[in-house]
Amino acid sequence: MKASSSFVFTTGTIGYPLLFVLLIWIVFWVEVRFHVSLNSFGVMPREWVGLRGILFSPFIHGDIKHLFNNTIPLFILSLALFYFYRPVSWKVLLIGMLSTGLLTWLIGRPANHIGASGIIYLLAAFLFFKGIFSKHYRLVALSMIVVFVYGGLVWYVTPIDPEISWEGHLSGLISGLALAFIFRKDVAKPPKFEWEKPDYEEENDPFMRHFDENGNFIENLPEETEDPEYHYIYKPDDKN
Incomplete structure (x- = not known):
């Protein structure tokens, strides 16, 4: 994170x-x-x-x-x-x-x-x-x-x-x-956070089957997997 x-x-x-x-x-x-x-x-x-x-x-x-x-x-x-x-x-x-x-x-x-x-x-x-x-x-x-x-x-x-x-x-x-x-446009902005899915590319990866095309979690993970492991990523504003 x-x-x-x-x-x-x-x-x-x-x-x-x-x-x-x-x-x-x-x-x-x-x-x-x-x-x-x-x-x-x-x-x-x-x-x-x-x-x-x-x-x-x-x-x-x-x-x-x-x-x-x-x-x-x-x-x-x-x-x-x-x-x-x-x-x-x-x-x-x-x-x-x-x-x-x-x-x-x-x-x-x-x-x-x-x-x-x-x-x-x-x-x-x-x-x-x-x-x-x-x-x-x-x-x-x-x-x-x-x-x-x-x-x-x-x-x-x-x-x-x-x-x-x-x-x-x-x-x-x-x-x-x-x-x-x-300087009306130069405003300090609070940080922006976005949830993003992990970077898995393999089509047959069982972990990826639990996300839809938009990265939304759609069902429970297998028993052997305890955490969907979403990453909490800071996205700085390019204008700042």
């Missing part, structure tokens, strides 16, 4: 999300330990020097509360991304980070935009809309969980708090929706 699953929990599935979280904590520790501020590396809209924030701003946080509020959702949502959408996970993360930062640079108010919350909105939007587009019950359930747990995030894509970069949140939401549409 051979079996395999499209939903494989690999080292990278949990390792990469842990690495992301570890990196933002290390950056914050460096700032505190050496009394330096990296806030100037944030996204500063429509300033050429502010373009560097597209790469650096997700790793920079203003204080411990800001960092802690981003840590848990970043880990959970990136874990879900690498678990359910491993083939496109890096594309979603890297393209999404660039597009989120670029949109923030284009539409943001004159300020310094820092933090990983734009990535969180990117991941939440991608997981939600990708689950809906896929019409796969497990992924739709994941989408509902995302909405239930992080549904309150929707309010922060509007300017309800002047200290919060709602432009970054909105950019992440738009990027996640766009990527879910672009």
